Amino acid sequence: MDVDVLIIGGGAAGLMAACGAAGYFGNAGSAQTTVVLEKMPRPARKIMITGKGRCNFTNVKSWNEFSPHIRTDRNFLHHAFFNLTPEKMIEFLAEQGVESVVERGDRAYPASYKASDIVDALERAATKAGAKIECGKEVKSIAQEDYTVTCSDGTTYTAKTIIIATGGLSYPSTGSTGDGYAFAEDLGHSIKTCFPSLTALVPEGYKDNHSELGLRLPKGLYNGHIDRSLPLTALGEKLCGCSLKNVGVTLTNTKDTLRTEFGDLDFTDGGIEGPVGFTLSRDAVKSILHGAHLRLIIDLKPGIEEARLAAKIQAPTEEGKNNMPGILKKLLPAGIAEAFLATNAKLTKPAPKALAKALKEWTFDICGFVGYERCVVTAGGVDTREVIQKTMQSRISPGLYLCGEVLDIDCDTGGYNLQCAFCTGYLAGQSAAKSILRKQS
Numbered sequence: 314m315d316v317d318v319l320i321i322g323g324g325a326a327g328l329m330a331a332c333g334a335a336g337y338f339g340n341a342g343s344a345q346t347t348v349v350l351e352k353m354p355r356p357a358r359k360i361m362i363t364g365k366g367r368c369n370f371t372n373v374k375s376w377n378e379f380s381p382h383i384r385t386d387r388n389f390l391h392h393a394f395f396n397l398t399p400e401k402m403i404e405f406l407a408e409q410g411v412e413s414v415v416e417r418g419d420r421a422y423p424a425s426y427k428a429s430d431i432v433d434a435l436e437r438a439a440t441k442a443g444a445k446i447e448c449g450k451e452v453k454s455i456a457q458e459d460y461t462v463t464c465s466d467g468t469t470y471t472a473k474t475i476i477i478a479t480g481g482l483s484y485p486s487t488g489s490t491g492d493g494y495a496f497a498e499d500l501g502h503s504i505k506t507c508f509p510s511l512t513a514l515v516p517e518g519y520k521d522n523h524s525e526l527g528l529r530l531p532k533g534l535y536n537g538h539i540d541r542s543l544p545l546t547a548l549g550e551k552l553c554g555c556s557l558k559n560v561g562v563t564l565t566n567t568k569d570t571l572r573t574e575f576g577d578l579d580f581t582d583g584g585i586e587g588p589v590g591f592t593l594s595r596d597a598v599k600s601i602l603h604g605a606h607l608r609l610i611i612d613l614k615p616g617i618e619e620a621r622l623a624a625k626i627q628a629p630t631e632e633g634k635n636n637m638p639g640i641l642k643k644l645l646p647a648g649i650a651e652a653f654l655a656t657n658a659k660l661t662k663p664a665p666k667a668l669a670k671a672l673k674e675w676t677f678d679i680c681g682f683v684g685y686e687r688c689v690v691t692a693g694g695v696d697t698r699e700v701i702q703k704t705m706q707s708r709i710s711p712g713l714y715l716c717g718e719v720l721d722i723d724c725d726t727g728g729y730n731l732q733c734a735f736c737t738g739y740l741a742g743q744s745a746a747k748s749i750l751r752k753q754s
């Protein structure tokens with residue numbers, strides 16, 4: 314089958330690429346073809362699980378406030394962002410009958426809080442614009458000479474332009490298994506080393522992370538990946554479920570402070586996550602992979618200096634209420650007090666100075682991280698220096714376009730990742746269609 318714009322991957326970026334390409338052809342009154350090949354039985358499986366099923370699809374911050382949340386080359390995204398701003402994305406969905414609400418932190422959701430409404434709207438928009446979405450089509454290879462694409466069922470497509478929108482490696486059960494990195498590499502691109510980001514960090518002694526043989530693996534023999542499904546230890550059980558609000562968190566290696574954040578943090582069955590945990594995870598995973606020994610230090614009382622905190626603790630001890638659980642209950646929510654004591658075995662007597670220090674520096678050695686099986690995004694990917702930022706076209710393979718998470722783009726949580734997938738996809742689609750019509754005229 315001959316196709317004008319062939320999009321590999323029907324996720325967030327691929328569906329918006331279809332809207333961009335088919336929409337451009339439609340506006341020009343031309344009958345060129347746009348086809349999306351999606352390997353799963355339905356498109357955009359990953360969007361269905363975003364924002365815990367509610368889909369935080371964009372963030373309405375201005376570029377100046379949005380761009381610091383992009384953890385890679387933010388200038389690369391400048392043009393794509395202004396071509397499809399968060400406000401335009403909201404309008405685009407409204408045209409498809411999906412109203413939005415904006416919550417704390419400028420995060421936008423569908424008013425129904427149903428991720429399925431976003432998927433349906435994108436699918437509807439792409440089809441209405443004239444794109445054909447073919448599901449159950451797993452692309453296996455792309456021939457460099459003539460852009461013939463072969464699927465696992467043996468069908469072939471010969472394309473004038475190809476858009477790779479295959480996503481990253483996280484949650485492989487949604488279809489994102491990193492196939493696009495190999496396609497891009499085959500077509501001459503370089504891939505920046507990939508690693509999991511926005512993921513749980515695992516404290517030492519939190520998970521029963523022994524090898525399958527029942528042996529604890531010595532440091533250096535494993536790369537830091539600790540599977541999410543491994544059981545919790547007794548300590549992990551005590552901490553799991555604790556949610557800390559408005560705490561200060563510092564990530565350090567043996568020498569330096571890597572990053573300090575302020576906000577909320579959760580202990581889960583994976584390890585330490587929540588908004589602050591996730592924000593720190595990118596630097597943490599990268600450092601662990603480089604062999605660093607990491608520590609995470611939680612300041613449970615960021616609003617008060619250590620000396621003043623010690624003085625505050627002094628008072629109840631003088632009143633005779635000198636039992637640790639009693640004192641801690643006054644200082645911390647009940648569940649957290651218990652977990653705190655479990656990790657500070659030396660704190661048997663309520664020595665105010667030692668207790669104040671422990672509250673200001675609740676310290677965890679980090680021994681690993683949860684991997685692609687449950688991380689939110691993949692850091693690394695196709696080197697963006699090899700892609701033209703005004704079109705998303707490859708500088709290496711003419712007629713090839715790349716968009717979304719397959720590129721070396723990753724952001725903080727808050728709707729930034731989907732916005733980047735949508736806007737790079739839309740620009741790639743429009744640019745591919747434009748190039749075809751330009752060649753024809």
Ligand SMILES: Cc1cc2nc3c(=O)[nH]c(=O)nc-3n(C[C@H](O)[C@H](O)[C@H](O)COP(=O)(O)OP(=O)(O)OC[C@H]3O[C@@H](n4cnc5c(N)ncnc54)[C@H](O)[C@@H]3O)c2cc1C
Pocket residue numbers: 321322323324325326327350351352353356357358359360362363364365368369370371450451452453478479480481483484487488489490491492493688689690716717718719727728729730731732734
């Ligand atoms: C649990 C979770 C929650 C998240 N929550 C949010 C959130 O609330 N807000 C936010 O902004 N971001 C969120 N993200 C991140 C966001 O979902 C991704 O950044 C975004 O989906 C990337 O879009 P993409 O189109 O590049 O890739 P994907 O959405 O991964 O789509 C890639 C598509 O390509 C298909 N594909 C892959 N290989 C092939 C092949 N060989 N042949 C054919 N098809 C193929 C896949 O099946 C898939 O459908 C979340 C991610 C996860 C895992």
